[in-house]
Amino acid sequence: MTTKQVYPCHKISEGVCAGEVLFSKDDMMFYLCDPVTGKVIEENHCLNGQSVSEKILVFPSGKGSSVVQTDGLYQLVKQNNAPKAVIVEHPDTVLVSTCIILGIPMVDQVDEAFYQCVKNGESVRLNTEAGTIEVISVSHV
Amino acid sequence: MYLTDEQKRMLDGEYGEGTALAMRVQVGIGEAFGAERMLPITRAHVALSNQDADVWFAEKLAGLGAKCRIAPTTNPGFDVEYFNEHVDLKPVDMEQMNRTLMAYQKLGAILNFSCTPYLYDNIPRQNEICAFSESSATPYMNAIYGAKSNRESALSALCAGITGVVPEYGLLLDENRKGEILVEVEADLTNDFDYQLLGYAVPKKIGHKIPVFSNLPQMISPEAIMYLCAELNTAGAVPMFHILGVTPEAKTLEEAFGKRDYEIIKITNEDLQEVHEKISERAGKIDFVLLGCPHVTLDQVIKIAHMVEGEKLKSELWINTSAHTKDVVKRMGLLEVIEAAGGHVVKDTCIDQPIWHHLEGKLGATESPKCSYYAKRRQLNFVIRPFEQCIQGALKGEIQ
Structure with missing residues (x-):
C-alpha cells in the first residue's frame, strides 16, 4: 500500500499521539479495568482479558455512573495503563469531562472508512488540532 | 463557540487558575457537543464520591483558588465521627473523607451530603437551567420538576x-426533551417498591431513547419516583x-412526543418478576439490613420507627438518610426508638x-437494586425486598 491513509475526525480533548489501535464493539466502563495490568475485567465484554494500556482505543460510547467512570480512568492513568487516546462514536458528558481533565486525547465523528479499513494492531498517529488520524504502519498478522 | 466578555475573562485566568481550568472544561464539553453559547445556571449538584479521582480533582x-459562583449541593461520603465510634474504621479512609470535606468546604460547596437534594435542599422551578450529577437526581430535575x-x-x-x-446542548434544548418511545405499563404497581423493578426493567428494552410512561396512576409518591x-x-x-398526564411536559401524547414518530413497548408483571428474580439473592437468614440508596426519606424512617418500637432487632440495621431527616426524627423522639x-x-x-x-461476605437485605449492584464490589450480597419486609426480616433475622 503506497497511498497515505488519513481520516478526518473531530476534536473533543486535545493532544497528539501515536500508538496501536484496539477496537471494542462494546461500550467501555473503565472502572471495570484492572489498573495494575490495564486489562478489562468485565464479564461478557468483548475485550475481557485484553489490556487497554497505551492503546488508541476505539469504542462506541462510555457507560456507567457519573462517578465510577472517572475514578476508573484516573486509576489507570496513575498506573500508566490508560489508553493513549480514545476514539468514540457517541460522546457522553461523563467521558468527555473525564478525558479533558485527565488530558487524554479524545475524538469523535471519524470517517466511516476508518472503521472499515483500519484493523486491530495497526499503528496510527492522532492529531486532534489537525483533526486527523493517519495510519503509519500496517501490522503483519 | 461564543463566549461573553466575562466568560472570556474566566477562561483567560483573570479570576485565577482554578476558575480558568473549570472554564476550559466547560468550553471543551461545549465544543464536543457543538454548543453555540453558555447559559447561566441557577443550581448544581455534585455527585461527590470521596473516591481518589474525586479528592484529586476537588483538591x-x-x-x-477556585470558588463556586453557584454553590452546589453535594452527595454523601460517610459520617466519620459515627463510623469511627461504631465500626473498625481505617485511619487512611478517615483521612480521605476529611480531605474530601476540606476540599469541598474550600470550594464553597453546600455540604448537605445527600443524594436526594431534590427533596430537601435544592428544589428548582420549571425551566430553571441546572447542572445536576447523580443518577436519581438528574432525571428527577428534568422529568418531575421540568427543570433542565x-x-x-x-x-x-x-x-x-x-x-x-x-x-x-442536549437536554437544555426543548427539541431534545421530547419522548422517543412509549412504555405502556401493564404491570400492577402495587407499592413503591415495584417502581424499583420498573426502573430496572426498562433500560434494556429502550436503549438510549427517552421513554414516555403511560398507564401510571395520577398520584405517585416521591419515594416511588425516586x-x-x-x-x-x-x-x-x-x-x-x-x-x-403526570409530569409537566407530558400533559398529552402530542405534548410528550411533539411531532416525533415513536415505538410502543409494554411492561408486564412478568417483566418485573423476571428482573426481581435475576437481581435478588434467595431468601433466608440475613446478617444485616442496609437501606438508603438513595437516602431513606423522612416518611420511611417514621414508618420504620413504628415497626421496631419496643422490639429487639436480630440482624444489624443500617438506615442511611439525610442530616435533616436524622435531626427531625431525633426531635420526634423516634431516633431513640430505633x-x-x-x-x-x-x-x-x-x-x-x-x-x-464488617459486612463483607455476609448476606443482607436491601430495598434497593442500586445498592445491591454497587455494593457487590465490596463483597456485600443482598436479598432485595420492599423496605417494610427488610425491617420484618431484621426483626426475625430471616427474610421471606
Missing part, C-alpha cells in the same frame, strides 16, 4: 458550579423521561464507601 481546583439539566458528571457539575455556566429515577440510571442511562431496638440511623453516608468491611 486541585481548591488549590488553584444534562446528565452531568461529578466533574462537569463542579465546573458548572465554579463558572456558573453550562454549554447549551426509585424509578435511581434504577433507570443503574440499569441504564436515562436522564429524561415523561409520565403521561436505637433502642438496635438500629443505626446514619446521616451523610453512602452505601458505596469503605466503611462496611
